[in-house]
Amino acid sequence: MLVFCPAMSPTVPRRLGVHVSTAGGLPTAVERAEALGCTAFQLFTANARRWTFEDLCPEVGILFRQRCRAAGIDTVVAHAAYLLNLASPSRELHRKSLAALEAECRRCHQLGIELVVFHPGSCPPEERREGLRRIAAALATVLSNSPPDLTLCVELTAGQGATVGGSLEELAFILEQSPCPERLGICIDTCHALAAGYRLDTEEGYAAFWHRFETLFGSQMLRLLHLNDSAFPLGSRRDRHAHIGLGHCGLSCFWYLLHDPRWEHVPHILETPKGRDDRADRLNLWVIRQLAAGITLQPQALQQLWHEHGTV
Ligand SMILES: [Zn+2]
Numbered sequence: 383m384l385v386f387c388p389a390m391s392p393t394v395p396r397r398l399g400v401h402v403s404t405a406g407g408l409p410t411a412v413e414r415a416e417a418l419g420c421t422a423f424q425l426f427t428a429n430a431r432r433w434t435f436e437d438l439c440p441e442v443g444i445l446f447r448q449r450c451r452a453a454g455i456d457t458v459v460a461h462a463a464y465l466l467n468l469a470s471p472s473r474e475l476h477r478k479s480l481a482a483l484e485a486e487c488r489r490c491h492q493l494g495i496e497l498v499v500f501h502p503g504s505c506p507p508e509e510r511r512e513g514l515r516r517i518a519a520a521l522a523t524v525l526s527n528s529p530p531d532l533t534l535c536v537e538l539t540a541g542q543g544a545t546v547g548g549s550l551e552e553l554a555f556i557l558e559q560s561p562c563p564e565r566l567g568i569c570i571d572t573c574h575a576l577a578a579g580y581r582l583d584t585e586e587g588y589a590a591f592w593h594r595f596e597t598l599f600g601s602q603m604l605r606l607l608h609l610n611d612s613a614f615p616l617g618s619r620r621d622r623h624a625h626i627g628l629g630h631c632g633l634s635c636f637w638y639l640l641h642d643p644r645w646e647h648v649p650h651i652l653e654t655p656k657g658r659d660d661r662a663d664r665l666n667l668w669v670i671r672q673l674a675a676g677i678t679l680q681p682q683a684l685q686q687l688w689h690e691h692g693t694v
């Protein structure tokens with residue numbers, strides 16, 4: 383019988399957290415993360431579905447840093463807005479995306495955030511290479527105008543529709559084209575990887591994926607992990623996140639990751655579905671902490687637990 387007791391969650395040496403809401407102001411995000419026992423967290427510095435080019439009030443930055451320090455959280459990740467499309471053939475959209483990413487970096491500097499993750503964007507299939515080159519050029523511009531301690535992380539996508547960056551090779555192409563690859567990093571999202579066709583749920587598939595990663599980039603280029611299960615199956619090229627262990631990645635995928643010493647120092651952020659309160663986050667974090675502590679869970683028992691807690 384599986385007993386869900388967040389208070390008894392084993393502490394995990396890894397930097398682990400979730401994407402938290404900023405409703406009520408950016409500094410409130412720190413409290414939410416702290417309440418969940420996070421040692422790292424992710425947020426949007428502005429509305430993710432709107433164009434924002436503004437800086438923050440200086441007081442917000444100061445308060446945010448103070449709260450992070452008081453909470454003992456030194457790893458905060460900013461997720462750039464979804465509207466950004468640095469691969470776009472439209473000059474107007476490209477220019478706007480670049481300006482929005484520059485503003486994102488300025489806000490991060492105010493908040494003391496050193497890691498920004500973004501989706502590479504989309505473009506018509508016949509000009510993918512051009513699209514990837516446009517991303518690399520835009521990143522060079524953004525980085526030349528931002529503080530040297532900032533790292534931009536390109537996220538592997540599920541490869542849905544006209545989206546670029548749905549393979550490790552496409553991400554490698556962006557980095558190859560970039561004049562400053564040392565200021566770039568890679569974010570691997572487990573849901574996206576599985577949906578893009580990478581078998582992370584078997585030992586062989588997991589080993590093959592990371593072997594390819596290390597061959598193309600070297601392990602130091604992995605700067606961020608998004609731990610999400612996938613609602614759609616292997617190779618579906620659809621991006622829908624599911625609760626940990628209840629999707630097609632399955633518990634095995636997360637077990638392998640959490641016991642892989644190569645990723646010990648990489649922040650692990652969950653972007654799993656949320657409910658009205660933070661119960662879903664608590665349960666997903668609990669599952670990750672159990673696995674990290676070497677405790678095996680049965681998928682059926684986990685299903686049962688979700689039904690009892692009323693969020694599935
Ligand atoms: Zn993600």
Ligand SMILES: [Zn+2]
Pocket residue numbers: 571573574621622623
């Ligand atoms: Zn996603």
